[in-house]
């Protein structure tokens with residue numbers, strides 16, 4: 561899609577922008593994707609992860625949705641994807657980390673550094689995937705061992721690891737504590753043109769701000785008309801949330817879904833995939849503050 565000169569130009573521009581801001585590239589690339597169910601979070605997270613990997617970053621994608629399906633978007637064949645055991649459901653792992661041998665008493669100072677190496681899956685487009693499984697909200701007061709492990713792991717991956725990390729999350733950020741959230745550089749709140757999903761995106765941006773996520777953007781997906789684009793622009797402006805960009809409705813994405821294929825296979829034919837890669841470019845080059 562890009563020729564070498566363009567590629568080099570983009571890379572240089574990226575470096576210059578990071579230098580200007582006195583940041584390292586790794587620090588910048590902790591991205592969380594959230595939004596109401598069905599708006600396209602998994603699609604956006606998967607394509608962004610693949611885009612960053614194609615630009616030479618080591619990328620870890622985290623599936624933190626209770627119904628995980630990021631593996632398929634990243635090109636893992638369905639029969640292999642169904643065999644992936646989420647960390648929270650890996651009883652042996654959870655026990656080995658948190659058990660003290662005494663019922664009801666958990667070890668809370670365990671190391672999680674080995675989990676990526678042992679439990680992440682290398683996917684066909686060069687992205688490493690870690691499937692977290694269900695994480696109960698902290699509000700419920702649940703301190704069960706699996707929950708503790710997931711929170712510690714998420715913290716480690718976002719705060720300590722050097723890779724670019726893209727997290728696909730359900731529409732709630734409760735399980736991301738402040739200490740983790742402060743290291744998330746960017747949250748993309750994905751919405752479609754329904755008012756409910758826009759309101760969810762707005763709520764998520766407010767929540768993300770509260771817990772310390774540095775940059776928050778709205779992304780509108782499945783845009784089918786100019787009018788829809790205008791409405792979200794208006795909504796974003798009214799609520800003071802920057803709009804990172806629009807992703808068109810694209811039958812190629814639905815077709816891939818129906819066939820059980822990854823939309824990444826259609827990178828050259830899909831206007832939707834191309835638009836998401838463009839958003840990745842905006843995030844990389846730091847040209848994201850100017851909305852569209």
Ligand SMILES: Nc1ncnc2c1ncn2[C@@H]1O[C@H](COP(=O)(O)OP(=O)(O)O)[C@@H](O)[C@H]1O
Pocket residue numbers: 595596597598599600601602603604781782783807808809810811813814817832
């Ligand atoms: N731009 C788009 N054009 C057409 N269909 C899309 C688009 N984005 C997502 N979809 C479809 O919408 C459905 C939900 O997308 P998904 O990424 O699974 O959402 P979420 O993770 O938010 O629940 C899927 O069937 C997906 O193929």
Ligand SMILES: [Mg+2]
Pocket residue numbers: 601602625629
């Ligand atoms: Mg999803």
